Amino acid sequence: MNAFLIIAFGILVSGCQKKENDTASSPMQWEYSVVEGTAILTRYLGHESEVKVPRFINGYPVVALSGKVSSGSVFSGQRLIEVTIPKGVLRIDNYAFSVQTNLKSVNLPNSLTHIGRCAFQLCSALTQIKIPEGVTNIGMYAFSCCFSLREISLPSSLSQIESKAFGVCSNLETILIPRGVTNIGASAFGSCARLIEIRVAPDNAYYASKEGVLYNKDLTLLVHYPGGKAGECIIPSSLQKIDYGSIGKCPKLNGFRVEGGNTNFTSDGGVLYNKDQSSLILFPRNNTGQAVLRPGITNIAPYAFAFSTNLIEVKLPDGLNHIGHDAFQDCKELSKINIPLGVTRIGTEAFGRCRNLVSLSLPEGISAIEEGTFIYCDKLADINIPSSVTRIGNVAFQQCTSLTNIIIPNGVTNIGYRAFGGCTSLTSVEIPISVKSIEKDAFRGCINLTNVSIPASLQEIGNGAFDQCPKLSSRVKKQINDQRKKD
Numbered sequence: 109m110n111a112f113l114i115i116a117f118g119i120l121v122s123g124c125q126k127k128e129n130d131t132a133s134s135p136m137q138w139e140y141s142v143v144e145g146t147a148i149l150t151r152y153l154g155h156e157s158e159v160k161v162p163r164f165i166n167g168y169p170v171v172a173l174s175g176k177v178s179s180g181s182v183f184s185g186q187r188l189i190e191v192t193i194p195k196g197v198l199r200i201d202n203y204a205f206s207v208q209t210n211l212k213s214v215n216l217p218n219s220l221t222h223i224g225r226c227a228f229q230l231c232s233a234l235t236q237i238k239i240p241e242g243v244t245n246i247g248m249y250a251f252s253c254c255f256s257l258r259e260i261s262l263p264s265s266l267s268q269i270e271s272k273a274f275g276v277c278s279n280l281e282t283i284l285i286p287r288g289v290t291n292i293g294a295s296a297f298g299s300c301a302r303l304i305e306i307r308v309a310p311d312n313a314y315y316a317s318k319e320g321v322l323y324n325k326d327l328t329l330l331v332h333y334p335g336g337k338a339g340e341c342i343i344p345s346s347l348q349k350i351d352y353g354s355i356g357k358c359p360k361l362n363g364f365r366v367e368g369g370n371t372n373f374t375s376d377g378g379v380l381y382n383k384d385q386s387s388l389i390l391f392p393r394n395n396t397g398q399a400v401l402r403p404g405i406t407n408i409a410p411y412a413f414a415f416s417t418n419l420i421e422v423k424l425p426d427g428l429n430h431i432g433h434d435a436f437q438d439c440k441e442l443s444k445i446n447i448p449l450g451v452t453r454i455g456t457e458a459f460g461r462c463r464n465l466v467s468l469s470l471p472e473g474i475s476a477i478e479e480g481t482f483i484y485c486d487k488l489a490d491i492n493i494p495s496s497v498t499r500i501g502n503v504a505f506q507q508c509t510s511l512t513n514i515i516i517p518n519g520v521t522n523i524g525y526r527a528f529g530g531c532t533s534l535t536s537v538e539i540p541i542s543v544k545s546i547e548k549d550a551f552r553g554c555i556n557l558t559n560v561s562i563p564a565s566l567q568e569i570g571n572g573a574f575d576q577c578p579k580l581s582s583r584v585k586k587q588i589n590d591q592r593k594k595d
Contacts (some may be wrong), residue, residue: 128161135165146171148201152182157189157210163196174224195219200227202247209233216240223250225270232256241265246273248293255279264288264309269296271499278302282335285322287311288496292322292331299357318344330354337361343380345369350389353434357415360395382407388412408435408453416442424448431458433478440464447471452491456480456501463487466510472496477504479524486510489533495519500527502547503568509533518542523550525570540563546573555579557558562587 137154140147142483147168152159162170173193175181182204183191190213191205196216202224205211211231219452220242225247228234229417236259237251245268251257252275260274264286271293274280278301285292287309297303303322315331316323319342322332328348333341338360355361363378374381380390387407391399396418400505403425410432413419421444423434428448433455436442443464447454449471457480459465465482467490474494481487489510493500493515502524506509509532516523518540528534534554541548541563546572551557558579569592574580580588 115548119251133159133162135162138162138343140165140168140170142168145169148172148174149176150176151179151184152186155186157186157187159183159190159463160192161194161197163194170194172197172199172201173204173349174199174201175206177203177226178228181206181208186340189213191215193217193220198222200224200481202226207231207232218242221245223247225249226252229253235259237261239263239266243312244288246270248272249275252276262286262289267291269293271295272298274301281305282307285312285315285317286315290314294351295332295353295356297332297334298353299428301357301359302336304336304338307335307472324345330389333358333361335359340365340378343367343373343375344368348372352410355390355393355411357438358393359415359417363392364390381420391416393417395419397421399423401428403427406430410434411437415439421445425453426450429453431455432455434460436462438462449473453483454478457483460484467491470494470497475499478499479503480506482508483507493517498522500524502526503529506530508544513537516540521545523547525549526552530552535559537561539563539566544568548572552576557571560584562591 124256133154137158138149139151140149147165147170157412173182180222187210188208192215196219197219199222203568205228209232212233219420220240220243223246226249228251229249230253232255234254235256237451242264242265242347243263249268250273252272255278257277258279260283262512263388265288266286267288268291273296275295275298280415281302282305285308295454306317306322308317314325316325323330327344327346330350335357338492341364342435343366357522364375364380365584366373366375374383378392385410388405389409393416398421405425407430411434414434414437417440419439420441424446429450429452431454433587435458437457438461440463444464447470451471452473456478459482460480461484463486465485466487469492472494473496476499482505483503484507487510488508498519498521501525503526505528506526507530511531513536519542521542521544523546526549529549530553532555535556538561545568549572551574552572553576576586
């Protein structure tokens with residue numbers, strides 16, 4: 109049976125164990141749990157900046173270090189600089205060393221097999237790490253935001269690198285994928301601004317590298333384009349698919365060129381299209397100023413313009429009917445774009461964090477404002493929602509702090525979670541009789557909201573929907589409370 113034990117000061121240590129831990133930290137400095145006769149360290153209570161983890165603690169062999177998302181890392185609140193983990197430890201579990209911003213040196217044992225989610229996230233002083241042979245899995249975000257990390261040595265035993273495992277390691281320049289890796293998650297090396305080359309061991313059966321770009325073995329799938337690689341991206345003749353998000357923040361990427369014989373893609377003027385040029389797949393990330401799209405394009409693919417941080421204006425063509433998710437995400441300078449009549453769908457976060465977008469007119473025919481479509485568009489002050497819209501998704505306009513009023517058309521039936529959360533300039537909202545539900549926190553933090561019309565036909569108001577709206581009149585607050593009593 110599993111047991112849980114929190115060690116108290118003064119517990120006696122056996123003479124045999126004391127001998128084995130002469131140079132390690134005292135057992136009295138640790139909180140731990142006991143699972144099947146082994147110890148999992150959960151909290152360091154000491155104050156040393158250089159720590160040697162004990163092999164045994166009160167007779168139990170130490171097999172893992174494990175933090176929690178709620179309470180932080182094992183070393184939360186400490187100024188850890190160096191740590192040595194002894195032989196016998198099998199796992200560095202989730203959050204074990206997360207946000208240890210002074211940590212410079214980690215010595216990992218050969219017994220290690222697993223590094224968990226966010227295990228070393230935001231260890232921003234860490235410059236190098238050697239993952240020992242035996243480790244088979246590196247979890248999501250395990251080393252993300254390790255801004256100083258320059259050298260990573262991965263073992264041949266490694267089989268899986270999970271999503272964003274090394275994301276935003278902004279000083280990482282090159283990495284070698286060893287022969288045993290069978291799965292690399294989405295954006296495993298995303299936003300690594302200086303990464304210029306991803307190499308792959310020749311005997312890896314699942315992945316290959318060509319000109320520093322990561323592909324699957326037969327070069328039919330582009331897995332990741334290094335964020336710091338300059339020049340032109342050459343699309344191999346064999347390529348059939350590009351993973352969404354595989355070409356992210358690449359500010360030095362100046363265009364695409366497709367090799368002859370490719371039956372799936374073509375390029376023109378450095379822009380990547382599908383073969384018949386009806387879908388714009390990717391736009392050069394370093395383009396500045398204005399982009400005028402050619403007639404005949406009916407679809408803008410997900411992430412097509414994402415992270416084009418110098419793009420100011422986009423002219424979309426008549427005949428366009430779909431804008432994919434994240435299509436213009438993080439186009440921070442984008443201030444002007446037209447959405448032509450005929451567009452019926454705009455994907456999630458399509459314009460998220462377009463921080464200079466001031467106004468936008470949406471055409472009739474769009475049925476929903478999807479999740480996060482305009483999230484963090486700080487300067488967005490004027491937008492019309494067409495009468496064809498029936499749903500406003502979760503966080504659709506969250507933190508649109510310049511939005512002063514919004515007209516929700518009759519026909520909308522649902523206003524999603526935090527749809528207008530944090531819209532601090534919003535003063536007035538008229539909710540039509542068609543709205544049946546307002547989700548949790550929908551207008552939370554709209555600190556200047558003074559006037560809201562609540563129709564009698566409304567069926568549900570979620571918890572906190574109008575919390576932190578101090579300027580609402582007592583009359584409106586009573587309406588809200590009365591309506592909630594009906595729910």
